[in-house]
Amino acid sequence: MLLxxxxxxxxxxxxxxxxxxxxxxxxxxxxxxxPISFPTRRLSGSFCIFSGSGIGRATALLFAxxxxxxxxxxxxxxxxxETVEILKTTGTDVIPVESxxxxxxxxxxxxxxxxxxFKAINILVNSAGVTPRYAPDDWSFEKKWDWVxxxxxxxxxxxxxxxxxxxxxxxYGSILNLSSIIGxxxxxxxxxxxxxxxxxxx
Numbered sequence: 001m002l003l004x005x006x007x008x009x010x011x012x013x014x015x016x017x018x019x020x021x022x023x024x025x026x027x028x029x030x031x032x033x034x035p036i037s038f039p040t041r042r043l044s045g046s047f048c049i050f051s052g053s054g055i056g057r058a059t060a061l062l063f064a065x066x067x068x069x070x071x072x073x074x075x076x077x078x079x080x081x082e083t084v085e086i087l088k089t090t091g092t093d094v095i096p097v098e099s100x101x102x103x104x105x106x107x108x109x110x111x112x113x114x115x116x117x118f119k120a121i122n123i124l125v126n127s128a129g130v131t132p133r134y135a136p137d138d139w140s141f142e143k144k145w146d147w148v149x150x151x152x153x154x155x156x157x158x159x160x161x162x163x164x165x166x167x168x169x170x171x172y173g174s175i176l177n178l179s180s181i182i183g184x185x186x187x188x189x190x191x192x193x194x195x196x197x198x199x200x201x202x
Contacts, residue, residue, distance in 0.1 A: 043068035047118040049110060051101050051159060052128030053079040055178060057086065059125055064090040068123070071114040073097045075128075093117075101128055101155035111162050124163045124175045126156040131198050145197045152201030 044067030050060040051073050060070050064087050072087065074080035077098050087094045097113050099106035114121050130151045135144045160175050167173025183202030186192075 042066050043123075046122045047071075047114065047120050048123040048125065049073070049114055049121060049159075049163065050125045050127060051110075051155070053083055054127070056125065056127030057083045059127060061086055061090070063123075063125075064092040064094070067092070069093040069118055071095045071097060071110065071117070073099045073101065073110050073128075075100050101159055102150040104158060107155075107158045107162055110159070111166065115166065120170060121163055121166050122173055124159060124173070125178070126159050126176065127178045128152075128155055129178065129201075132196060141195070148197040149201050152198070 043063055046063070046068040048060070048063055048068045049071045050056045050063075053074055053076070056072075057079075060072055060083065064070055069092055070087055072080065072083050072094065073096075074083065075098070080096050080098055084094050084096045095113055095117050097110045099110050101107055101110075111121070128151060130148055132144045132148055135147055139147070156177055160177070164173070164175065167175075180198075180202040182199045186199045187196060
């Protein structure tokens with residue numbers, strides 16, 4: 001009973017954080033701990049790719065503050081433009097690529113843009129993600145399922161596959177995939193009908 005209660009609280013907390021419109025939260029608030037925890041520019045000379053806004057934007061900003069050069073991708077141009085403007089305040093080099101990570105050609109274009117500009121990719125951060133509640137109400141169950149699995153799982157796999165080929169040829173590199181506690185414990189009873197694709201995608 002205690003374990004069920006704890007897992008239920010964890011799920012509620014995750015739902016609250018997932019519902020926060022991170023793109024509207026001031027980036028200085030999201031990454032306020034960065035300058036305190038990491039006083040040196042430990043990522044100078046690193047070339048990184050980020051997908052998505054929200055958490056991805058905050059992470060990219062932290063990396064940029066520590067000297068990393070950034071390629072950032074997003075399917076929504078307005079969010080992409082906002083991210084670029086924020087990242088440019090750090091003085092680092094930023095390459096925006098409007099793209100859909102569920103599309104193989106778009107994924108290859110992201111990587112091509114990074115290599116063309118920076119000649120290397122050291123770090124990939126797969127942070128793009130969606131949940132069914134963001135889907136239009138008139139979408140069918142199948143369409144919502146496919147959308148979540150395509151973005152969260154397929155997109156992450158394709159980005160990782162093509163970037164890893166570059167990293168293997170160079171002999172080094174790091175890939176960071178943002179996951180969720182929901183992928184481990186699922187939703188507590190009452191929070192899902194048991195057919196939510198989000199846990200499976202994480």
